[in-house]
Amino acid sequence: MKPVLVVDFGAQYAQLIARRVREANVYSEIVHHNITAAEVQAKNPAAIILSGGPSSVYETGSPQLDPELLELGIPVLGICYGFQVLAQTLGGRVDRTGKREYGATELKLNDSGVLLADQPSLQVCWMSHGDQVMEAPEGFKVLASTDTTPVAAFESQEKRIYGVQWHPEVKHSQQGQRVLENFLYRGAGIEPTWNSGNVIAEQVEKIRAQVGDARVICGLSGGVDSAVAAALVHRAVGDQLTAVFVDHGLLRQGEREQVERDYVAATGIRLTTVDAEEKFLTALAGVSDPETKRKIIGREFIRTFEQAERELVAEAQADNRPIKFLVQGTLYPDVVESGGGVTAGIKSHHNVGGLPEDLQFELVEPLRTLFKDEVRAIGAELGLPHEIVQRQPFPGPGLGIRIVGEVTKERLELLRAADAIVREELSAAGQDAEIWQCPVVLLADVRSVGVQGDGRSYGHPIVLRPVSSEDAMTADWSRLPYDLLARISNRITNEVSDVNRVVLDITSKPPGTIEWE
Missing domain, CATH: 3.40.50.880 (Class I glutamine amidotransferase (GATase) domain)
Incomplete structure (x- = not known):
């Protein structure tokens, strides 16, 4: 080609x-x-x-x-x-x-x-x-x-x-x-023959040639990139692949079930789930600084993944089929922006889940020549559930950086409930394809006065951050219909306890970033 x-x-x-x-x-x-x-x-x-x-x-x-x-x-x-x-x-x-x-x-x-x-x-x-x-x-x-x-x-x-x-x-x-x-x-006389079907066939052939009969491990986050990368590798080598899904307790409502039920049903991938919520919440207790939270979440993810990997390696060695390869959902913008032989690095590329560089595996990166929209097309071609293929980008540290303040189980439950309402209403209004993503942020260290149930309330504000973008390098705030915003606000303040105010972030990127932390 x-x-x-x-x-x-x-x-x-x-x-x-x-x-x-x-x-x-x-x-x-x-x-x-x-x-x-x-x-x-x-x-x-x-x-x-x-x-x-x-x-x-x-x-x-x-x-x-x-x-x-x-x-x-x-x-x-x-x-x-x-x-x-x-x-x-x-x-x-x-x-x-x-x-x-x-x-x-x-x-x-x-x-x-x-x-x-x-x-x-x-x-x-x-x-x-x-x-x-x-x-x-x-x-x-x-x-x-x-x-x-x-x-x-x-x-x-x-x-x-x-x-x-x-x-x-x-x-x-x-x-x-x-x-x-x-x-x-x-x-130039070029025939328009490049498409997702060709990419799948080409990558399946390359993966089989690279992996041979060795075993493969993948850190599955539930996001689009890792889900499609894992599905491509599974299409190529079947049960030689084991996917590890770390539930750190910072996921949105229903995401674990979506991976364990819908994704596995669609792909047949062998999945190992690690329940690590208590470990992460203990490590995050008393911490409010955003950068410290990110480092703690990254550190704990590495430790949790490494433990799961050691158990799988021991199992693999027992049947004389060692794990030699690690799947990563690296995309083409990651390659370009981190240097990749193209330009001076704009940013360093962090591998999926923040895995350490000294992991002794050869990388399998079936998406490294693709853009996000192409990855979605390939996911659809592979038969992945629509909810996963069209899933909005979600940060690796999860809801941990959408809570401004200390992360606690109670605050996570509050934010999950608000986030679920926003996603449900956006989908019902047909806005999923119109926006890049809509972070929902809990200002946990802020209280605002309100009136609820004929009495004075003193609750937390929720921030809506709907943005439109093609690549997340730049973004503008999405002009959602007022009646949709009104429904979202009414539902959150009525259905989510301890929230009495919903505000809209109308800052573009730059000067703001998409996430608050």
């Missing part, structure tokens, strides 16, 4: 470009802008897309392109900064005119060519640049312009090189996906 390489020039949208290519049923990978022509040739790509970036092409030290890459005969599309790099490398002219374009911009098509075929002559696109391509390279046809930018798109069908100044990968560009598909299908 030949990939489309997305060359990252430091763009905030590099991952989004890769995702949009995959939405066109074409496989893509992200690579660093310092990749050489020889390295590109070794990857044997079907096409190359040059991303945007924050630099100016004529500044000293700005990211540049290996000119030999354009001599390989591989179809190339430049976007924003990548468009300007193409223009400069091929002999065009890029200037800083003092005129900038940001946001929605009207685009006028001069000639549709291949790239802009079957598109309206006037359309809105999303711009974000301070430099302009003033002259296209010799032999290139100018396809579009704006009031500010004389050369907003160009192409050479002979060289199979194309470029646009705007960002077709963002939803605000009305014809953006069509631009990408025109490049992929018409410009």
